[in-house]
Amino acid sequence: MSRVRAKPLxxxxxxxxxxxxxxxxxxxxDGLQSISTVLPTARKKEWIRDAHAAGQREIEVGSFxxxxxxPQLADTAELVAYAKTLPGLVVSVLVPNLRGAESAIxxxxxxxxxxxxxxxxxxxxxxxxxxxxxxxxxxxxxxxRDAAGSKTLIEGGVGTAFGCTLQGEVAAVEVLRCMQALLxxxxxxxxxxxxxxYANPAAVLRLFEQARAIAGERLCCGHFHDTRGLALANVxxxxxxxxxxxxxxxxxxxxxxxxxxxxxxxxxxxLAFLLEDMGIxxxxxxxxxxxxxxxxxxxxxxxxxHGTLWRAGLPKTFAPTA
Amino acid sequence: MSRVRAKPLxxxxxxxxxxxxxxxxxxxxDGLQSISTVLPTARKKEWIRDAHAAGQREIEVGSFxxxxxxPQLADTAELVAYAKTLPGLVVSVLVPNLRGAESAIxxxxxxxxxxxxxxxxxxxxxxxxxxxxxxxxxxxxxxxRDAAGSKTLIEGGVGTAFGCTLQGEVAAVEVLRCMQALLxxxxxxxxxxxxxxYANPAAVLRLFEQARAIAGERLCCGHFHDTRGLALANVxxxxxxxxxxxxxxxxxxxxxxxxxxxxxxxxxxxLAFLLEDMGIxxxxxxxxxxxxxxxxxxxxxxxxxHGTLWRAGLPKTFAPTA
Numbered sequence: 001m002s003r004v005r006a007k008p009l010x011x012x013x014x015x016x017x018x019x020x021x022x023x024x025x026x027x028x029x030d031g032l033q034s035i036s037t038v039l040p041t042a043r044k045k046e047w048i049r050d051a052h053a054a055g056q057r058e059i060e061v062g063s064f065x066x067x068x069x070x071p072q073l074a075d076t077a078e079l080v081a082y083a084k085t086l087p088g089l090v091v092s093v094l095v096p097n098l099r100g101a102e103s104a105i106x107x108x109x110x111x112x113x114x115x116x117x118x119x120x121x122x123x124x125x126x127x128x129x130x131x132x133x134x135x136x137x138x139x140x141x142x143x144x145r146d147a148a149g150s151k152t153l154i155e156g157g158v159g160t161a162f163g164c165t166l167q168g169e170v171a172a173v174e175v176l177r178c179m180q181a182l183l184x185x186x187x188x189x190x191x192x193x194x195x196x197x198y199a200n201p202a203a204v205l206r207l208f209e210q211a212r213a214i215a216g217e218r219l220c221c222g223h224f225h226d227t228r229g230l231a232l233a234n235v236x237x238x239x240x241x242x243x244x245x246x247x248x249x250x251x252x253x254x255x256x257x258x259x260x261x262x263x264x265x266x267x268x269x270x271l272a273f274l275l276e277d278m279g280i281x282x283x284x285x286x287x288x289x290x291x292x293x294x295x296x297x298x299x300x301x302x303x304x305x306h307g308t309l310w311r312a313g314l315p316k317t318f319a320p321t322a
Numbered sequence: 323m324s325r326v327r328a329k330p331l332x333x334x335x336x337x338x339x340x341x342x343x344x345x346x347x348x349x350x351x352d353g354l355q356s357i358s359t360v361l362p363t364a365r366k367k368e369w370i371r372d373a374h375a376a377g378q379r380e381i382e383v384g385s386f387x388x389x390x391x392x393p394q395l396a397d398t399a400e401l402v403a404y405a406k407t408l409p410g411l412v413v414s415v416l417v418p419n420l421r422g423a424e425s426a427i428x429x430x431x432x433x434x435x436x437x438x439x440x441x442x443x444x445x446x447x448x449x450x451x452x453x454x455x456x457x458x459x460x461x462x463x464x465x466x467r468d469a470a471g472s473k474t475l476i477e478g479g480v481g482t483a484f485g486c487t488l489q490g491e492v493a494a495v496e497v498l499r500c501m502q503a504l505l506x507x508x509x510x511x512x513x514x515x516x517x518x519x520y521a522n523p524a525a526v527l528r529l530f531e532q533a534r535a536i537a538g539e540r541l542c543c544g545h546f547h548d549t550r551g552l553a554l555a556n557v558x559x560x561x562x563x564x565x566x567x568x569x570x571x572x573x574x575x576x577x578x579x580x581x582x583x584x585x586x587x588x589x590x591x592x593l594a595f596l597l598e599d600m601g602i603x604x605x606x607x608x609x610x611x612x613x614x615x616x617x618x619x620x621x622x623x624x625x626x627x628h629g630t631l632w633r634a635g636l637p638k639t640f641a642p643t644a
Contacts, residue, residue, distance in 0.1 A: 163637055163638070163639045165638060168638045168639050169639050196637075197637075198639060200596060201558045201596075201600065202339070202600040203599075203600075226630070227634045228592065228595060228631055228634050228637070229554060229589075229631070230596060232552060232554070233523075233555040233558045233596070235555075236523045236559065237558065270550065274522060274552060274555065277525075278522050278525075307551065308548070308549065308550050308585065312519060312550050315485055315519075315550070316486075316487060316490045317490050317520060
């Protein structure tokens with residue numbers, strides 16, 4: 001990962017920031033699974049195609065969960081197959097268990113994201129397993145993947161990393177223990193998620209710094225919800241620790257089951273603007289991404305959408321980063 | 323200003339943040355001047371009273387401009403008199419010219435904020451003066467203030483510090499020149515404003531660092547508009563340069579004349595949450611501030627309001643900073 005010394009801080013210090021960063025689109029998974037509109041497969045393909053045309057190179061297209069649980073994501077295999085026809089696109093899927101991993105490997109997804117909740121209460125409520133049971137499942141996924149000679153990367157996503165609406169506090173030491181356990185079990189890389197919008201920039205700086213000390217470059221992504229308006233401030237803090245990949249959903253779709261009407265993830269278009277405007281290249285053409293947002297917003301009429309750039313437009317002074 | 327070393331960064335570095343910070347409420351001025359609802363004086367007093375009861379200790383109550391230009395702020399003198407009856411409240415007003423300064427001195431406002439636009443185009447369009455003409459006016463204000471034996475502080479607010487919707491780029495060197503000229507002309511302190519929402523955290527860090535090198539502790543405040551969703555990220559960046567006062571408007575009212583429906587300033591309640599949650603004391607009781615937001619929102623029915631905390635609520639883990 002290349003870095004550039006960005007600007008002097010306090011005279012004698014500097015803050016580093018990556019030269020490039022990835023806005024990983026998770027709207028088709030984290031977004032669509034949380035809203036009531038069911039998007040037809042043809043429109044999902046159009047979304048993926050347009051996002052790719054706008055320069056997005058990593059997209060989570062769905063989740064291999066039983067269709068009876070999330071019927072809106074039942075077309076995941078077809079979407080993986082379609083997405084893999086687009087040049088240079090890294091196609092990821094969420095898999096909650098070994099059966100999902102099998103599907104991901106069969107579909108030849110580039111990345112499978114395995115969620116683990118560091119909050120035991122949240123883990124039992126949402127995944128019906130303890131964190132350590134998820135770790136054991138990851139070990140089996142790794143064995144399966146290796147036995148199949150598959151190239152699908154396993155990413156362990158540690159959620160509720162900054163607190164939990166059920167349990168309250170989630171100790172950093174437990175978050176880091178889970179992360180280490182995922183790596184030990186064979187995850188190729190790990191990410192940290194503020195699942196419920198409890199993080200603040202100081203907490204992000206602290207936890208990502210500690211996580212990085214353990215995982216190094218294998219700490220690959222930050223996933224921030226904008227429930228309390230801090231997603232972009234949290235991204236900025238995480239950037240200072242060297243993280244260079246962030247999940248986001250177009251128009252901030254997704255919401256939060258615990259806060260009706262609240263934002264979902266960071267809005268992809270706002271995040272891309274933040275990065276590009278700070279001189280961090282994303283490869284994204286913001287005009288095309290805003291055009292896609294406009295299209296998707298029309299498809300999702302009646303849903304609460306978020307984000308700010310679509311309304312304000314780009315600054316007169318804006319120039320994309322090369 | 324006391325500082326605390328907050329947490330390790332990159333192992334060998336630390337990021338400092340102030341122990342305390344001020345959320346200066348400018349909703350009664352910057353907010354109300356930009357929306358169509360005219361709030362009756364009695365309600366403005368109730369707002370000021372409740373904000374004070376919620377722990378806010380700095381409030382910009384209005385502007386001494388001709389009533390024909392801003393009829394919604396015509397009661398500024400009465401509001402200053404009322405606000406000064408509340409113990410420990412620092413009462414500020416905006417003054418565009420010498421006549422306004424005279425009114426502020428007569429009213430015994432604690433602070434008068436003199437806006438200067440570093441963009442020549444914006445300065446001519448909004449203030450009908452060049453930046454240097456504003457500087458000359460500040461020198462007269464200082465003479466007037468000193469001759470009157472008044473204690474009213476003069477704050478020079480350098481606006482369009484990160485760019486301008488009319489002119490585009492505003493050179494940092496010109497922003498800093500204007501700031502220095504204000505200090506030389508007798509301003510007691512200065513602040514920097516992203517009037518049109520063009521700032522990003524990297525630009526904030528750079529400019530505030532440079533400004534602080536010139537003005538030291540006399541650089542007293544950051545004023546960020548949330549037009550593109552970056553106000554809180556920008557506050558977080560400015561905090562790292564040691565700034566410990568930020569303007570904000572309750573419910574983010576204010577908007578942007580160049581972007582219909584866009585946010586105004588950072589929302590006071592979201593900003594206070596950001597600070598308190600990071601361990602920076604504001605003296606604000608967030609429950610009381612949210613109750614006030616609820617009340618003001620009812621008064622401003624039909625206006626576009628902003629902010630996120632009111633909807634999501636405080637995290638289960640939240641504890642105010644002592």
